[in-house]
Amino acid sequence: MKQLCSRQVHLDFHTSENIPGIGARFDPQDFANTVKEAHVNSMTVFARCHHGWLYYPSERFPELVHPHLEYKNLLLDQVRALHKKGINAPVYITVQWDYHSASTHPEWLIRKKDGSHEGGPFTEPGFYQSLCVNTSYWEFLKAHTAEVCELLGDELDGIFFDIVGIRPCWCASCRAEMKKLGIDAADDMAVRRFAKFVMDRFKREMSEVVHKYKKDCTIFYNAGHIGPCTKESRDAYSHFELESLASGAWGYLHFPITARYARTLGKDCMGMTGKFHTEWGDFHSLKNLAALEFECFRMLSYGFAASIGDQLEPNGTLGKAAYRLIGNVFGQMEEREEWARPSKALVEAAVLTNEDPNYEQQLSDSLMGASQMLEELAIQFDVIDSEMDFSAYPLLFLLDDFVVTESVRKKLDGYVKQGGRIIACAKGGLSEENKYPSCFGTEYCGETKQYPDFIVAAGALAAGLEPENEYVIYQQGVSLDPTAGKTILTARAPYFKREGDCFCSHRYTPSAKGAAYPAAVKNGNVILFSHPLFGQYRSNAPFWCKKLVSNAIDCLLPTRLVRHNGPSTMTVSLLDQEDKGRAAVHILSYIPVRKSATIDIVEERTVLHNVTLKLELPKAFSSARLVPENIPLPMENGSVTIPEINGYAIVELS
Incomplete structure (x- = not known):
């Protein structure tokens, strides 16, 4: 597997036809020097943007060259200037968003x-009127991509195709093909599946087009999420770039989920954030240094390359302050990436x-809650789908709403x-026929009639909770x-369910102290909770939900890869470098804080002292040191204590 360049800038250049002097101040040498000084080793540059304009002297489509492009050879000279400094320069091509094409090719x-079109009205600002690749637009895309490949020749490093999503379409072309295939256009789900078929076909065919010109160039199709x-x-991709601007629509929980899934697909991965305080198009802003550190170092902690989004100003100059910020982060990454x-x-x-799999970024509350909870518990986990091999994992978690097919139930x-262990919550593992797998040793008897109800803190699962206390589960x-x-944990019902004119106090009816009933059942290597603990954790993070799950893990998996005495805000990631022995x-110690109404903010590193890691790894290691500082750490019985963690620390075990 070819490894990606590790430190990339994704240089947006969506530039209106209402702005004059495009590229007028572009200086190839200054451009490349600025990028090089920021420790960047790859930069994505633009062939065609969401406005629909080209940034090179096109012979096939001269009418699409930006009408005010003063620096005529902008794309080619960007690539050549970067290459002179040893910097890769993959090329950006937009797919489903192109304002000029949307305006001129209805x-x-x-x-x-x-029959209405997707996206906003043409009378409002924005280029979100999406285009269908199943029309003659495909012929244009092929010709345009071929021209870019011919223009660059051997200088082509790769192509980044953007906005390549599963978008159900009822245009004339799609309706005709669906009719031919016997697909009912009135069936929304059938149309969505057809849209996925069309997009998967587009990717395969477009990769064939590119590979005719250069076999080894990188190819990526971006839809803002990598998942099932x-x-x-x-196979149409050379690698994955995980767009996840935490200060934008994605939030800080998105990246760990998509990253833990993407890394199972057998390709090199790159995380993508932005230098923007908010998200794309936020030209004149800088992200807090600590936030950009956290986002890039987190990518590195997964073994990924990192990409930082920026936007070139219309006149063709890079913001010096932005590249000082990027360089500060990438300089630190460059010192550390050999350990990732x-x-x-x-x-x-x-x-x-x-x-x-027919939707993008369809992350349920239970998936986000589980990811958050397990990260806080330092559990080392992947996110997988039900078609993947389970046997590689000693423990599986089934989400609150993970309904299974008959074949998955048998699996x-x-x-x-074969010795595998399962922790499931509520309907996790339930079939459409409302049956749990036989290994659960439990029958489903419907949803509880009276709730919220209250688990009783008794037994092994309640270790660390107040003995015999009743803890509410709201959902x-x-x-x-x-x-x-x-039964290894019980619950009690309220006097009655709060509804209509039957209520007590402000929120819910308290426990009636009546007969207890099963809240968790253990059958050999399976523990099933009756409550949706993962979704509940996403909703309002009761510590007792996390404690119940942690104790269940200890019941089934007493030996964990890592435990620590640090705070729950500290994250730990273990990477094996077998070739290096x-x-x-x-270890990351940054805390996102909801300081604003819309986004989480990271403003400073959080310094920790005397953090002890207890490691139980498959291989025995006898020495430890902090890197790249080269500070030896005493190691005894698998325990390592780190005197200080200032935001980010890497411990090498050898």
């Missing part, structure tokens, strides 16, 4: 079921995602029979009937 527009929606078309790339994540568990039974659970399994422990 036959290319994606149509909704009622990507798996079927992964290449590497393989050391894992002990997997979360089975409930994402539908789970086989996994447990509705399910009723369980243990058959072969044993070592492992690396990446």
